[in-house]
Amino acid sequence: MSMEIDDILASVSLPALPPSQLDLQLLTRAWVTERTTPELLPYPTDLIARISTRIASQIAKIEDLTSSMDPTSNFALVVIQTELERVKFLVRSFLRARIGKMDAFPLHYLALARGQVEGSGRREQGSRLDNPLLSETELQYLTHHTALLEGHYKASFLASFPGQLQKMDDTGGGISMVDAPDLDAAVFVRVLRDAGTVEVQGEQGTGEVDLKRGDVWVLRWRVVRDGVKRGDLEMI
Numbered sequence: 001m002s003m004e005i006d007d008i009l010a011s012v013s014l015p016a017l018p019p020s021q022l023d024l025q026l027l028t029r030a031w032v033t034e035r036t037t038p039e040l041l042p043y044p045t046d047l048i049a050r051i052s053t054r055i056a057s058q059i060a061k062i063e064d065l066t067s068s069m070d071p072t073s074n075f076a077l078v079v080i081q082t083e084l085e086r087v088k089f090l091v092r093s094f095l096r097a098r099i100g101k102m103d104a105f106p107l108h109y110l111a112l113a114r115g116q117v118e119g120s121g122r123r124e125q126g127s128r129l130d131n132p133l134l135s136e137t138e139l140q141y142l143t144h145h146t147a148l149l150e151g152h153y154k155a156s157f158l159a160s161f162p163g164q165l166q167k168m169d170d171t172g173g174g175i176s177m178v179d180a181p182d183l184d185a186a187v188f189v190r191v192l193r194d195a196g197t198v199e200v201q202g203e204q205g206t207g208e209v210d211l212k213r214g215d216v217w218v219l220r221w222r223v224v225r226d227g228v229k230r231g232d233l234e235m236i
Helices: 005-011 019-036 045-068 071-104 106-121 136-156 221-230
Strands: 186-191 196-202 205-211 216-220 233-235
Touching (some): 019 045, 019 071, 045 071, 071 106, 106 136, 196 221, 221 233
Antiparallel strands (some): 196 205
């Protein structure tokens, strides 16, 4: 029986990457994903903690090399500084992308985050939320940002409205006043492993597409979001 080239390539065992390189790959993928998806994704707590620890370690190493005044360490110093700046750029850009989404839909994400925290509070005391939407710092930022926004709106014009019309998160009459991201926005995805079929809506009606490893698709985010979160698909 003849084997397909994809099957042969899939059977080849790639050399294991060191943890630092693996984390850099994960950070790069998280950065690309956060910048290309229309909604905020769960905060990678463990990954950012490991990256932050390595950044602190590299800064300490740079300080040691700088204070040693050893001319033979100049090249190593340049390499370490260059790598450090690359990682710091990825972290800053990743966090800026998240802040941009929070600023665009503050009430929406604050409600989701608070609901997640309240749900975790009903579990065993001291248990950690596995996939928090926001980090603790982000939750503090969003809480203060929303409070300032509400205060500004009330001082500017909401105070002149009747009391029942002053709520920014009103859902009366079946209509929500809270803006939310567009889950039907089109995104580019690459299939990392066979992910089955998904239903798509086109001009000719509803149909299905088969997501095969190596394929690249332009699909609605709503259709592929679960596959991206599982790791079957990656954003490009």
